[in-house]
Amino acid sequence: MTLLSTSTTAASAVFFCLTMQPIIELQNIVKTYSTPAGDFAALRGINLRVYKGELLGIIGKSGAGKSTLLNMINGVDRATSGEILVRLNAATEERVGQFEESQLSLWRGRTMGVVYQSFQLLPMLTLVENIVLPMDLCGLYDARTSRERAIELLRLVELEDQAQKLPSQISGGQQQRAAIARALANDPPILVADEPTGSLDSVTADTIFELFEHLVSDQSKTIVMVTHDSSLAPRFSRSLTLADGELVSDSENAHSGGLRRVASAQKKVATKPARPKRGTKRGAK
Amino acid sequence: MIRPRWRKVFHDLFDNKARTLLVVFSIAVGVFSIGVISGAYKIIQSDMSVSYAANHPGNIELRLADFNADTLASIRNSAGIADAEGRRVVNFRVRTAANDKWVTLDIVALDDFAQNRVNLLAPVEGASIADKNQILLEKDVLENIKAQVGDPLSIELADGTVKTLLIVGIVQDASTGAGDFLAPSTAYIHMSSMPTLRQPQLYNRALVLVSEGQDDLEHIRIVGADLKSKLEKNGFPVFRTRFSETHKHPLADTVNAVLGILMALGILIVFLSSSLIANTLNALLNQHMRHIGVIKLVGGDNRQVLAMYLVLILAFSVLALAVAVPLGGGGAYGLATFLAGKLGFGLLGYRIVPSALLIQFLVGILVPLLAGLIPVIGGSRVTVLTALSGDSAREGDTRSTGDPASMTRWERVQTQAVIFLARRGIHIPRPFVISLRNTFRRRGRLALTLFTLTMGGAIFIGVFNVRVTLDDYIDSIGQYFRADVTLDFDQPYYIDEVKQFALQVPGVSTVEGWQFAGAELLDEQGAVIDNLNILAPPADSELIKPIISAGRFIKLGDERKLAISEAILNYYPNIQPGDLLPMNINGRVEHWEVVGLFKFVGRDGILAYMPLDYSAQISNMINRSFSFRIVTNPHDRATQDLMAEKLDRYFRDAGFKVRSSQSGLASLDSAAESLDTLVTFLLIMAILTAVVGSMGLAGTMGMNVLERTREIGITRAIGADDRAVMRTVIAEGLVIGMISFALAIVISVPITYLLSWIISVAVFESPLATHFTWQGYLIWLALLLVLSTVASILPARNAARLTIREVLAYE
């Protein structure tokens, strides 16, 4: 079943490549930091197209520049040179560099959910409050809808029972799921994740991955994720390797992907019933 | 559901209780001290005059020869006079069964307590009307004797017989003697008791109310001068006159000046506490960097973040106001009550002073907002990247993302200094180098902390210096009263005779006979301005060492010449030695030459000196005197009291008519006491500033340690045990303390001069020579050592308690 949906995604990705504009396009992105030892180029001219419905993995060692790259895409950091274009639909094209810091926050809230390795939930707010927060700040939903949406998102990540708990009262995997739910609060079409499984044990990390796969296949989200764990490569619909600030390979997971699917399909049959499908409310203004 | 961002604000309010307490307390201290002082100021300003006026103080007080009801009637009928009361005031020595010592009192006889219209008596306890052979005590009397309503009061008459009156009540007379620190206490009897005391039922004092212009001193003077000349024409010489306005307490100016000083200190405290608030909020925002990053990451913009933190500050303000406004109101009333009690006037009761309330609210809300604005705006503008990477929270300086290519000049100075010292063989242990450099890492915070701590210390030291200055001044005033015992008689005795007797008492070493003349100071038009008390010691007297500020002191052979206190400058600001001064003496207008000016404290008239010889000549009392100054050996207070008693008994037994026998500086005690009150208030304010300063230090140390948790973890990882960690933190606190002490030494000099100038001008109407004392410096040093250690120990202990795992988990 998952096998089916994933390969559909892969197929559709191929289809989009041929027919559609990329949803994110990086044009020759350079990022230079000055250090005592002289300028240090964290990114040396990155060209990248991300298409709708991809689960894109960017793999690299620490120091390769992958977090910097992610921070360029989500507008947290600014490129030294180059352009980042985001096209949510055929009609609009936004340059991330054009926004001011304060506009950027709002834009990011609506366009892109961000997930970090360290979850970054506000410790004093309950899970449901953490998820209402982005809606509260962006003002896209009224108070009642916000709350309903938050509960719905918690249900999506299977945390509805924990809605009233504080982040410290739940496990790391649950916190990361809550962080993903928060990233989805304003129903952004894109999700960017920086080592989302980095702090989790392997079993928990799997569930996060399954959630990502589910979001791509059933919610048509586009996900860009960076990681240092090259063993995860087969699980992406496409994975890139970043080394010393440059993209060294860009490969569709054709061969190795097949192997992984066999393994994961077997395991899922053994351990888990099919995930109940509940769509979130879509189509925010 | 409450919006999550406000939930966060609400949580932040109570999240770190120590921090919340620090902020709330900082705000509250400022609001409280401003509230107390402005409230007390307002209450005293209105109540002092209202309560003073409510007692119908006489505008003119005349002391004259005995007169009867007819004369009183003619006074009442004079032009511009609304009302007048006649009284007889006689000085007696009294005591109760519970007291061994005799105490001098002015006993005031009234015709009719019910008809009392001037200088009203307010009942305090028991009856407010005394019948025949009953007496009412003014409540100040109780400070000198133990007495209760119902006790008999023994009164010693001039011939030594003792009569007894029954104390039936305690009253308060807010008017008589107001404004005179040296005035004797009073007691009240009905005129019908006068025969018991072998006194005639005649008046010797008139209290007069003018019919209009009761608050116009000029007008009162003119009316008084007219009245006086009328009385003297009718054969009633007027010895002294006193004028006062109905709505102005004689001490109003002094009290206002004192409150003004306290107000200045209050504003300073607000200022200091605001820097404390700024410091704490700065740290709070640093600690919240990550939260701000998350909020901005999920869609919050600058304005939303700014609003959240402004609301947080407002919430701190509200908490502080909730605490400080009621306390401040109570404190204001307490301070006012205390001052009112000291100065002998009543308050109209507890109330909320709207203007003080307004000031409190303004201070409580605006000061934190202003203090917090810069850190909050800075915090709200931080970028997500900086916020989430936690750079600025960790290091504080601006090199977080910029280029750390080279060290700052300051860092180079620091490192070079250590190298320089090392070359000369002075090696500083590295843990102490850490303390030293940590001290200077957050320079903004350090500056604010040093500012509060230094100002607190400088004021603390300054107050001690001012106290010594005042004490010194009182001491030097004592030079005018160097006699150990003053013996006054009801009739003049030959000086040699008294000397002979006195020297037979063991312990007596010197005896001098002094004379006294009352006079009135006239203005250029010949109107009475003030009373002039002229003392006449022997020209070569050893019992007076005046502080001459211009010209010279009296000498033998001076005729119609006097040395006069600086208070004369109030009326004749340009007077110089050699000038002639118009005065009314012994019923005649004369012009005396001023030979010199000297410094003196005292408000009841102006003091002057002339040589005994000339006084004897004009009073026709050659070689005789009413008053004798006696020097005993030794000079301590106990001996003086003992000798006063001894001499009193000795002379009475020998048949002398002793009026009073007072030990040395008894009369100065009350003056010193009221100065002590003033100093106490200053000290309280100084301690408040010191408290704010040390709170600042504690807060700073807490924040420093909190921000350096990671570094403390590193030191533990490389081998620092609990003691090493604590030593490093405490050393930093001590370094800050010692820097502030050095600064306080410097700053305390101008502050001392300023404070002593303001206070001496307010109280004595002339600046005093400022003195310094090591006391304040030493006490502050000791206090600072303790405070710095205590302020560091708590954070240091917390730091030592953290396990390294927790610390490095900060990563």
Next chain:
Amino acid sequence: MSQRVARVTEVRVSKKSAPRVVAKKSSTAQKESSRTSPLRGEKNIIPAEREGPMIETRGIVKIFTNAAGAFTVLKGVDLTIERGEFVSIVGKSGSGKSTLLNMITGIDHPTSGQMIVGGADIYDNLSESARSKWRGRNLGIVFQFFQLLPMLTLLENVMLPMDYADMYEFESRPARAKELLVLVGLEKEASKLPAAVSTGQQQAAAIARALACDPPLLVADEPTGNLDSKSADAIIQVFEKLVAQGKTIVMVTHDPSLTSRTHRNIIISDGELIHEAVSRSMPQLRHRHMLEATKLAKPVTFKKGETILDFNQPVENLYVIVRGNVDVLKKSRGASKPLTQLGPDDFFGDIEILRGGKSIAAVRASEKESVEALALPKADFLRILSESPITKVALDKAVAEKMKNHKPAASKSEE
């Protein structure tokens, strides 16, 4: 199967009957023991012994408890590291490697179990504070983020541990610190603050600091994690130099290019150690499968010359040699002829299990010494392989290779 350098002991996993620990003392470790203590003044809190293993953990369990419940990070770790070894610890995030490191350094305390470092049980009756003191004198720590104190110059940073531990004469500390900075090539930067030098230099200074009190043991947590590859290489070279001088170094890393340069590589997965023989013999397995294999395998011992597998028998286990050598014999004209000898980390039985059928050769423990091995049941082995296609591919290749070499013998045996 390449590293057989000065390897000394083996790793045991709890819940198993503990096999005998065999220790070979390396010559460097003995040199180490002659180190004289420069300690001044007061006595060391725990006298560090100069004999015996450097680190010995006995059944270390660590359970973190939070509101979400208890979570066991270390599930009974037994590990012995000898003096003079250069050991890397590898594991995925969340595997417990940092926690294990924190146990060794005395930064965290175990829920149960013993941690003996330099002969001293560091969690037995020792306060956090005393442990800090002990740590300062007996081990150096190198962190991923360098953790130099920013307000001290590099030289001062290096002197600091000597101040805390009160080792070496006060006046001689600057000279010693300078020497250490020379050792790591930082003599020119001595009076600079950490922020003024590159990250690689900061890490070098951190190593100099870790060496300040001349501890026998150095513990490094991802020391090259934040460095570019050139700086990382320089750091590892320093480590190698130190090991040559007799230091023991334990390093956590996830960089495979570094693990190849250490004497031993210990893999930790989900709080348990993987048997080194397993990880070395089948490196392609995912950690999870290695752990499974470690748990399912039974340790077996064979006497000198004992026959482990005879010809033409059903093969029920995969054998991984832990210690000792075995001779593989083929039947040649009715007689057994030695075909090859297998040593530690080699395995046998794979051909038969993968290809089916009975044993194609006999295996016998060598005459010199007894053999210790792990026996992994056939079914478990096959299941693990099915979940790890990469390993299967690799093994298939290896089997094909072996078969090519020994075809004649094999075919004969089948006859």
